[in-house]
Amino acid sequence: xxxxxxxxxxxxxxxxxxxxxxxxxxxxxxxxxxxxxxxxxxxxxxxxxxxxxxxxxxxxxxxxxxxxxxxxxxxxxxxxxxxxxxxxxxxxxxxxxxxxxxxxxxxxxxxxxxxxxxxxxxxxxxxxxxxxxxxxxxxxxxxxxxxxxxxxxxxxxxxxxxxxxxxxxxxxxxxxxxxxxxxxxxxxxxxxxxxxxxxxxxxxxxxxxxxxxxxxxxxxxxxxxxxxxxxxxxxxxxxxxxxxxxxxxxxxxxxxxxxxxxxxxxxxxxxxxxxxxxxxxxxxxxxxxxxxxxxxxxxxxxxxxxxxxxxxxxxxxxxxxxxxxxxxxxxxxxxxxxxxxxxxxxxxxxxxxxxxxxxxx
Numbered sequence: 001x002x003x004x005x006x007x008x009x010x011x012x013x014x015x016x017x018x019x020x021x022x023x024x025x026x027x028x029x030x031x032x033x034x035x036x037x038x039x040x041x042x043x044x045x046x047x048x049x050x051x052x053x054x055x056x057x058x059x060x061x062x063x064x065x066x067x068x069x070x071x072x073x074x075x076x077x078x079x080x081x082x083x084x085x086x087x088x089x090x091x092x093x094x095x096x097x098x099x100x101x102x103x104x105x106x107x108x109x110x111x112x113x114x115x116x117x118x119x120x121x122x123x124x125x126x127x128x129x130x131x132x133x134x135x136x137x138x139x140x141x142x143x144x145x146x147x148x149x150x151x152x153x154x155x156x157x158x159x160x161x162x163x164x165x166x167x168x169x170x171x172x173x174x175x176x177x178x179x180x181x182x183x184x185x186x187x188x189x190x191x192x193x194x195x196x197x198x199x200x201x202x203x204x205x206x207x208x209x210x211x212x213x214x215x216x217x218x219x220x221x222x223x224x225x226x227x228x229x230x231x232x233x234x235x236x237x238x239x240x241x242x243x244x245x246x247x248x249x250x251x252x253x254x255x256x257x258x259x260x261x262x263x264x265x266x267x268x269x270x271x272x273x274x275x276x277x278x279x280x281x282x283x284x285x286x287x288x289x290x291x292x293x294x295x296x297x298x299x300x301x302x303x304x305x306x307x308x309x310x311x312x313x314x315x316x317x318x319x320x321x322x323x324x325x326x327x328x329x330x331x332x333x334x335x336x337x338x339x340x341x342x343x344x345x346x347x348x349x350x351x352x353x354x355x356x357x358x359x360x361x
């Protein structure tokens with residue numbers, strides 16, 4: 001009971017902080033950049049959106065949801081795209097409402113997929129594979145953003161450019177090492193021995209059991225190897241399509257608010273927005289993402305404060321706010337269908353168990 005009340009209290013505090021960050025976003029932007037912006041100006045930007053722009057953003061958003069279903073159906077064979085849409089919507093709603101919502105999302109995933117007849121082991125593998133793929137691409141995005149800026153000649157001086165290339169290459173090498181370890185047995189064993197050597201450098205009281213690191217990696221690789229070997233293309237193409245469509249949503253938000261800085265800068269802003277969603281202080285980094293995006297657009301790329309802040313809020317709507325009612329509808333529909341199926345099953349069981357009575361004349 002105490003733990004339940006603690007979770008409720010943390011959720012209320014986290015949502016309250018997210019709301020405060022959004023409400024005081026103009027003041028935060030002014031503090032970080034010195035630019036002056038008001039909600040009246042932001043509202044004026046929203047009022048200028050035409051129905052064609054809203055329709056385009058809606059289509060891109062729905063297409064991005066559909067693209068991600070290919071990641072989910074690749075990670076869990078037998079899952080339909082409609083089930084994946086429902087599962088993704090419900091999980092996103094939970095994650096967007098709760099701090100550390102990932103754990104609640106996993107619990108919901110188990111409940112929904114088991115209701116559809118999936119066994120525990122495939123669900124565990126699905127959770128691991130989708131988690132790994134999301135993490136790998138979340139690492140790749142900053143490197144892509146840095147490379148885009150460097151190739152567009154946006155580095156301020158050679159030293160910054162050199163540091164950018166080193167950082168981008170280092171991130172990509174790290175991702176390549178992890179991906180290789182997940183795919184090949186021999187690479188996993190080598191990486192495990194390296195991690196064991198690193199662990200031995202720690203004080204004895206902090207060391208895990210001998211070969212614990214390599215054993216953990218081996219268990220992870222063994223659980224995910226079959227799916228990764230046979231379905232890596234669907235996982236990767238689905239993730240690339242999903243992120244590309246979300247980046248297009250970002251571009252549409254920037255164009256609609258007259259704060260489009262260019263293609264390379266847009267990719268960099270999008271990469272930053274996805275990194276900031278990992279902030280655990282608020283659900284999905286709500287409020288933090290908007291402030292970071294607006295600050296980058298204004299401070300680094302010289303965009304007008306009103307348009308940049310409006311674009312950040314608008315992008316937050318399409319990647320966070322709208323997922324809450326959408327997920328609530330999906331979860332409600334699933335619960336209603338489950339209740340009907342349960343009642344129908346109980347009625348059939350009762351009918352089958354009823355003894356046949358013979359009329360005596």
